[in-house]
Amino acid sequence: MAVLLLVPLLGLLVFLLGVFIWVVFKELHTAEVPSTMKYPIKLRAVHCVFQYAITLGNILEKLRICSMPSFVRFMHDRVAIIKKDPKLLVTNLHFGTVPVRLFQPKASSCSPRRGVIFYHGGGGLLGSLDSYHSLCSYLARETDSVVLSVGYRKYPDYHFPIVYRDCLNATIHFLKRLQTYGVEASRVVICGESMGASTVAMVTQALVGRTSLPQIRAQILISPAVQLLNLQLPSFCQNKNVPFLTQEIFMTLVCKYMATDLSWKDALWNGACMPPENWKKYQRWISSDNIPDRFKNKGQEPQFPGPFIESAYLETKHFFDVRNAPILAEDEIISQLPEAFLVSYGHDILRDDTLLYKKRLEDQGVPVSWYHIEDGFHGCIVLFDRKLLSFPCSQDTVNSVVSYIKGI
Structure with missing residues (x-):
């Protein structure tokens, strides 16, 4: 039974990894980071993550699970830093x-x-x-x-x-x-x-x-x-x-x-x-x-x-x-x-x-x-x-x- 449960989980992980690789490949060929900008590699990395969230949101929207903006907002809010200021x-x-x-x-x-x-x-x-x-x-x-x-x-x-x-x-x-x-x-x-x-x-x-x-x-x-x-x-x-x-x-x-x-x-x-x-x-x-x-x-x-x-x-x-x-x-x-x-x-x-x-x-x-x-x-x-x-x-x-x- 445990093996049967692992199959869809591994399939999901492979799918998510494949989408991420595709997003990175696309962004490396389309996004332009001017040489004068500071920390260009970091900017590319953050942008790839942002585009990854949008891409997953678009997939979920086409599957009629949820809208792209709702998914991206959800993911953004999960990583938002909310500290209680005394x-x-x-x-x-x-x-x-x-x-x-x-x-x-x-x-x-x-x-x-x-x-x-x-x-x-x-x-x-x-x-x-x-x-x-x-x-x-x-x-x-x-x-x-x-x-x-x-x-x-x-x-x-x-x-x-x-x-x-x-x-x-x-x-x-x-x-x-x-x-x-x-x-x-x-x-x-x-x-x-x-x-x-x-x-x-x-x-x-x-x-x-x-x-x-x-x-x-x-x-x-x-x-x-x-x-x-x-x-x-x-x-x-x-x-x-x-x-x-x-x-x-x-x-x-x-x-x-x-x-x-x-x-x-x-x-x-x-x-x-x-x-x-x-x-x-x-x-x-x-x-x-x-x-x-x-x-x-x-x-x-x-x-x-x-x-x-x-x-x-x-x-x-x-x-x-x-x-x-x-x-x-x-x-x-x-x-x-x-x-x-x-x-x-x-x-x-x-x-x-x-x-x-x-x-x-x-x-x-x-x-x-x-x-x-x-x-x-x-x-x-x-x-x-x-x-x-x-x-x-x-x-x-x-x-x-x-x-x-x-x-x-």
């Missing part, structure tokens, strides 16, 4: 249907503290309160702030614009009860990474003019996507195969969250969904002409947009919604935004989105502080406390954010 009181709450996690310093304070509202990354498919727990703990402890982490709902159960709505509703709920949490109304910061950073831009715009609520003191955007229209910017072309956010992963995340069939990803990538009249209107904000020359490769400027395909536009016209493209907001809204701290990475597919939004804000007189990490890559911040798996750019990012928040 200096913090951590409370899990629900603001309506939105799960949130509150981090409060235990030490007494003679005055209300600064408040930080944090939106995690993950493209609307990945990421969770647990996977960003250590980061939020660190921010609360090092800045002596009350931190609210928002666990917005995600794909496959929810699509656009649920991330925006959940974050906006949770933020409004928090802003109405600042006194309850010991937060000073004039020192509330909204911070986010990746899709969370994109949502920071959307929410701060949505709060403009709401005189019944405390005004946001500052916004912190770490590697945001502020538009999904021009995907031929220099950073998209230069870093399309750089871990962790490759072109393949990016397009999959975008299409799944936006409920757009993957068959349209080439049209999106080439700009075939961009009507000529829309390009004429928006190119002053999203054209690669706005990117400083030092970030461009000479002679490699792609032709954008590609030949217009009306059917592609009809399938993707919701990409022009300002809740997906905060850079397209009217000047009247942009000019009223709070000061911003922007973090970009040299080896990030979304680097140029940060540069475009920086210019957009500055053109309307919004104070902007910009911190660029040349050897950084997308998503590195979640590894900042993973010891052997951490990178210099991971801690560099967190240090810059902490320094900025402490100056508020």
Whole structure:
């Protein structure tokens, strides 16, 4: 009997090993780790594990056992480092249907503290309160702030614009009860990474003019996507195969969250969904002409947009919604935004989105502080406390954010 039980177990182990070898072989031939990056072998190894989880998730999804995002989130949360910090009181709450996690310093304070509202990354498919727990703990402890982490709902159960709505509703709920949490109304910061950073831009715009609520003191955007229209910017072309956010992963995340069939990803990538009249209107904000020359490769400027395909536009016209493209907001809204701290990475597919939004804000007189990490890559911040798996750019990012928040 024992021998019979070992047969399927060995078969499973052989299958898992075979999938892993296939993933490693594929990544060695497709992923590009620039020679200027620090610890390239470590980055390749971590990326292979990440891709392995995605591949297994895709297999389970095809077998109708569970969805790929659910599996990857489950695996990510299993390896998340959740340590009990004796200096913090951590409370899990629900603001309506939105799960949130509150981090409060235990030490007494003679005055209300600064408040930080944090939106995690993950493209609307990945990421969770647990996977960003250590980061939020660190921010609360090092800045002596009350931190609210928002666990917005995600794909496959929810699509656009649920991330925006959940974050906006949770933020409004928090802003109405600042006194309850010991937060000073004039020192509330909204911070986010990746899709969370994109949502920071959307929410701060949505709060403009709401005189019944405390005004946001500052916004912190770490590697945001502020538009999904021009995907031929220099950073998209230069870093399309750089871990962790490759072109393949990016397009999959975008299409799944936006409920757009993957068959349209080439049209999106080439700009075939961009009507000529829309390009004429928006190119002053999203054209690669706005990117400083030092970030461009000479002679490699792609032709954008590609030949217009009306059917592609009809399938993707919701990409022009300002809740997906905060850079397209009217000047009247942009000019009223709070000061911003922007973090970009040299080896990030979304680097140029940060540069475009920086210019957009500055053109309307919004104070902007910009911190660029040349050897950084997308998503590195979640590894900042993973010891052997951490990178210099991971801690560099967190240090810059902490320094900025402490100056508020």
